[in-house]
Amino acid sequence: MSQTLTEKPIVPVSVTEIATGERKGLTKKEIAADHPTWCPGCGDFSVLALYFKLIEKRRLWHEKITTISGIGCSSRFPYFVQAHGAHFIHGRALPFASGVSLSRPDLHVFAFSGDGDAFSIGGNHFTHTARKNIKMTLVVMDNQVYGLTKKQTSPTSPLGFKSKTDIWGAVDYPINPAKQAIAVGASFVARTTASNPNHVLATMEAAMDHDGFSFVHCLSECVEFYEGAFDSANPRKGGAFNEVPKNHDVTDEHAAYKLASADFPGNFGVLYNVSKPTKNAKEAEINASFQSKFAGLKDWQILQKTFDRMK
Amino acid sequence: MNNTITDVPSSGGAKKVSRINEVVIRIAGNSQDGIQAIGGFLARLAGRSEQEVMTFMTIPSTISGGPSIFQVRIGSGEVLTSGDEADVLLCFYQHSYEGHINSLKKKGIVLYDSDHVVPKEEWQADYHHVGIPISSLTVEAIGGTAKDKGKNIYSLGLIARMFGLNVTKLEKLLGERFTGKDPSILNNALAAFHAGYANSPSNVMETFQITDSQKYGVQQVVMNGNEAIAYGLIAAGVRFGAAYPITPWTDIMEIMRRELPKYGGSFIQCEDEIASVSMALGASFAGRVAVTGSSGPGIALKTEAIGWAVMAEMPLVIVNVQRGGPSTGMPTNIEQSDLNIAINGGHGDAPRVVLAPANVEDCFYMSIEAVNIARKYNTPVFFLTDQGIATRIEAFPQPDLEKVCQDITPDFTPVASHKPYDLTAKDGVTLHVKPGTRILDGKYPIATGLEHDEYGHPSGSPKVHMLQNAKRRKKLQALGSTMPLPKVYGPSEGNVLLVGWGSTEGPIREAVDRFRAAGDSVSAVHLRYVNPLPNGLENIFSGFHHILVVEMNDEGLYGYGQLGSVLRARYCDAKIQGINKTDGLTWKVKEIVELVKAKAKK
Numbered sequence: 001m002s003q004t005l006t007e008k009p010i011v012p013v014s015v016t017e018i019a020t021g022e023r024k025g026l027t028k029k030e031i032a033a034d035h036p037t038w039c040p041g042c043g044d045f046s047v048l049a050l051y052f053k054l055i056e057k058r059r060l061w062h063e064k065i066t067t068i069s070g071i072g073c074s075s076r077f078p079y080f081v082q083a084h085g086a087h088f089i090h091g092r093a094l095p096f097a098s099g100v101s102l103s104r105p106d107l108h109v110f111a112f113s114g115d116g117d118a119f120s121i122g123g124n125h126f127t128h129t130a131r132k133n134i135k136m137t138l139v140v141m142d143n144q145v146y147g148l149t150k151k152q153t154s155p156t157s158p159l160g161f162k163s164k165t166d167i168w169g170a171v172d173y174p175i176n177p178a179k180q181a182i183a184v185g186a187s188f189v190a191r192t193t194a195s196n197p198n199h200v201l202a203t204m205e206a207a208m209d210h211d212g213f214s215f216v217h218c219l220s221e222c223v224e225f226y227e228g229a230f231d232s233a234n235p236r237k238g239g240a241f242n243e244v245p246k247n248h249d250v251t252d253e254h255a256a257y258k259l260a261s262a263d264f265p266g267n268f269g270v271l272y273n274v275s276k277p278t279k280n281a282k283e284a285e286i287n288a289s290f291q292s293k294f295a296g297l298k299d300w301q302i303l304q305k306t307f308d309r310m311k
Numbered sequence: 312m313n314n315t316i317t318d319v320p321s322s323g324g325a326k327k328v329s330r331i332n333e334v335v336i337r338i339a340g341n342s343q344d345g346i347q348a349i350g351g352f353l354a355r356l357a358g359r360s361e362q363e364v365m366t367f368m369t370i371p372s373t374i375s376g377g378p379s380i381f382q383v384r385i386g387s388g389e390v391l392t393s394g395d396e397a398d399v400l401l402c403f404y405q406h407s408y409e410g411h412i413n414s415l416k417k418k419g420i421v422l423y424d425s426d427h428v429v430p431k432e433e434w435q436a437d438y439h440h441v442g443i444p445i446s447s448l449t450v451e452a453i454g455g456t457a458k459d460k461g462k463n464i465y466s467l468g469l470i471a472r473m474f475g476l477n478v479t480k481l482e483k484l485l486g487e488r489f490t491g492k493d494p495s496i497l498n499n500a501l502a503a504f505h506a507g508y509a510n511s512p513s514n515v516m517e518t519f520q521i522t523d524s525q526k527y528g529v530q531q532v533v534m535n536g537n538e539a540i541a542y543g544l545i546a547a548g549v550r551f552g553a554a555y556p557i558t559p560w561t562d563i564m565e566i567m568r569r570e571l572p573k574y575g576g577s578f579i580q581c582e583d584e585i586a587s588v589s590m591a592l593g594a595s596f597a598g599r600v601a602v603t604g605s606s607g608p609g610i611a612l613k614t615e616a617i618g619w620a621v622m623a624e625m626p627l628v629i630v631n632v633q634r635g636g637p638s639t640g641m642p643t644n645i646e647q648s649d650l651n652i653a654i655n656g657g658h659g660d661a662p663r664v665v666l667a668p669a670n671v672e673d674c675f676y677m678s679i680e681a682v683n684i685a686r687k688y689n690t691p692v693f694f695l696t697d698q699g700i701a702t703r704i705e706a707f708p709q710p711d712l713e714k715v716c717q718d719i720t721p722d723f724t725p726v727a728s729h730k731p732y733d734l735t736a737k738d739g740v741t742l743h744v745k746p747g748t749r750i751l752d753g754k755y756p757i758a759t760g761l762e763h764d765e766y767g768h769p770s771g772s773p774k775v776h777m778l779q780n781a782k783r784r785k786k787l788q789a790l791g792s793t794m795p796l797p798k799v800y801g802p803s804e805g806n807v808l809l810v811g812w813g814s815t816e817g818p819i820r821e822a823v824d825r826f827r828a829a830g831d832s833v834s835a836v837h838l839r840y841v842n843p844l845p846n847g848l849e850n851i852f853s854g855f856h857h858i859l860v861v862e863m864n865d866e867g868l869y870g871y872g873q874l875g876s877v878l879r880a881r882y883c884d885a886k887i888q889g890i891n892k893t894d895g896l897t898w899k900v901k902e903i904v905e906l907v908k909a910k911a912k913k
Contacts, residue, residue: 099594
């Protein structure tokens with residue numbers, strides 16, 4: 001996967017850069033694109049602001065990150081970020097992001113999704129991307145309701161939640177995203193809530209640094225269609241923000257599963273974090289072993305060897 | 312065995328040796344008998360002997376077992392089809408004998424395993440029967456553990472003797488096939504082969520010698536359509552693909568999974584069809600123009616994402632190895648019923664490119680073309696083949712790989728500014744600037760499925776939707792104007808013009824040859840660029856009284872097949888009629904001839 005990245009400026013970007021050849025980190029102004037179209041008070045604003053902060057803090061450049069999403073309120077995310085991005089189809093952000101990750105080891109791949117996108121229509125991909133341990137960060141902004149289509153039951157809506165598709169209250173048992181992620185083999189699973197900005201930033205940073213599939217389950221309130229859903233996790237609304245106990249062993253799968261099973265709102269922080277080879281690394285290893293057998297040959301000469309056997 | 316030229320005395324003296332130009336051999340048995348292996352050996356031998364070859368096979372869609380056939384036609388002249396009728400039928404079982412005797416021409420030779428087949432009295436006069444206890448002689452040759460294994464190689468020996476095939480070359484092929492395995496396997500194979508060869512059946516009255524080919528000096532490669540596509544894509548520089556297994560597409564993904572690591576690429580097996588098209592699009596977005604593929608049902612599942620590729624203007628090659636549909640349909644049979652989904656599948660106005668290779672050689676070269684069209688026009692390109700061409704083995708001149716292989720490593724040179732959906736772009740063709748590319752004015756593009764402005768940001772403006780629809784349409788119209796007009800096979804004016812597409816070129820041409828030999832005015836034109844159609848077809852059509860579109864699909868509610876409907880809509884020409892069938896088998900030349908006679912009479 002050779003590439004040529006010439007850093008020769010074509011038009012002046014900044015005087016300092018030309019003078020010193022060094023690039024400054026980006027400012028929030030340079031990272032922000034369209035003004036978000038979310039409703040005032042939406043939890044997603046907070047996640048976006050902290051994504052900007054992460055880019056600033058870690059001095060990531062526009063061209064080195066890729067923001068990918070599917071469909072839903074949360075999935076409008078890429079339009080608001082000044083970087084290469086893709087707004088893909090409903091539920092399929094993860095395989096799309098996998099294609100980017102597996103073919104471009106030089107990029108930070110972030111996927112943003114909602115509860116419907118990730119756990120309902122895209123449920124199959126959540127399972128398989130996690131089990132393959134494809135390197136990327138997935139942040140699911142879970143509001144426990146379908147917001148873009150205006151209040152239908154979501155796969156994380158609690159039993160009894162009254163929506164337009166369950167006017168008498170939701171009857172289907174909800175998914176517990178963290179439990180599911182651990183069960184299907186995600187190597188990094190964390191929980192956070194949009195109402196605690198410092199915690200969101202720390203969690204996204206840890207997720208980004210994880211070499212593998214990192215999953216951040218972020219509660220993000222929909223003030224329009226499910227107001228107060230997460231009050232019990234917000235001390236300012238009379239709830240409790242319980243962090244993962246200090247003595248929790250993040251490499252202990254059973255302990256993590258047990259912690260994830262706690263009644264809502266549960267514990268926040270990193271529940272599970274293990275190091276295991278990524279699919280990216282395994283594919284690279286397969287390639288290295290094959291390529292060493294053909295060292296010094298041009299591609300056409302490798303193909304010629306195959307054709308010689310078909311004569 | 313057409314064209315018996317001369318009878319020459321054999322070196323042994325007693326038996327007659329006839330020189331022939333070509334031969335059609337049908338081998339019938341069960342799917343686990345290794346019938347495909349004998350056919351494969353014969354085809355590769357022909358390729359190495361600079362002869363033309365074409366094969367045809369059927370396999371049951373059951374998990375294990377069931378009747379299976381392999382037909383191979385080898386000739387020193389041009390071979391267009393695998394042959395309507397066989398000269399020799401080799402059958403292992405009673406059901407193979409009874410089921411395939413009709414495919415043998417009158418006075419043809421039926422070579423049967425007398426351990427399993429009881430010949431019928433009433434067929435003795437029509438066919439020359441040769442019974443050999445193939446099963447027991449194989450066991451005798453290679454020992455009691457052989458059971459049913461090895462009788463295919465024993466039969467290969469029989470055929471080799473009968474047709475004077477080159478033993479040294481066949482031994483070499485056997486050696487290559489069984490290389491690296493337990494040496495006793497190769498030894499057993501050679502023992503079976505030599506036993507069959509030595510069996511020189513006293514009741515075969517004659518042996519045959521296929522005349523030498525005229526194509527001296529041309530090195531040939533022998534492969535099937537699926538192999539040609541996989542290697543064509545590799546030659547094109549494709550280094551990423553993703554798919555889900557489905558018959559008959561699966562071979563291509565297996566080959567690419569195995570081969571791409573040599574070139575530093577990867578082919579990923581996904582959890583489902585939707586994930587695979589999505590992952591391929593992710594790689595294309597990231598700068599690695601990717602391939603996905605499938606057959607029938609899998610293509611239906613991919614259509615939403617293909618619509619995204621049209622909207623987001625992302626390059627992608629989608630290989631569709633068609634099989635009998637709808638739904639699960641006939642997974643191991645041939646049909647050309649996915650043209651509609653290739654051209655129109657999905658919602659909204661979503662123009663895309665459809666190419667259809669006509670033979671195995673085309674599968675190789677047009678794969679490269681498909682990749683280059685996808686890259687140049689930033690569009691999904693359907694590559695439409697079928698079960699027949701996928702499994703049919705042909706020999707073709709070895710490509711000059713140094714010349715045809717491409718390096719399409721993405722370029723990440725910074726650009727000053729970039730509008731991915733620039734409405735002022737010539738012919739509507741814009742570039743895809745990949746992640747990793749710095750854009751110096753700080754405005755970054757979003758690849759999107761929402762209707763969008765020139766930067767890829769959402770727009771609900773009625774005007775923008777009209778303009779962007781026009782942009783997506785115009786670039787394919789521009790492509791259409793560069794597509795070559797097909798050559799007419801036969802005179803460019805006359806009574807009947809047969810129009811075909813995809814894998815049916817061979818039988819259509821052979822039908823034309825038969826008509827012309829009988830003095831009938833019939834020509835043919837074959838479409839390999841199906842969407843957009845090349846400009847100027849109407850000028851070809853105007854030279855004929857009847858335009859008959861030959862397709863392996865249903866005649867539809869209004870009496871026209873899938874290409875027939877497109878052509879009628881495009882040219883408003885009442886002369887256009889359809890010749891259709893959906894029996895799941897390749898066209899026989901005589902079927903086309905009969906249907907043309909019936910239609911052209913009206």
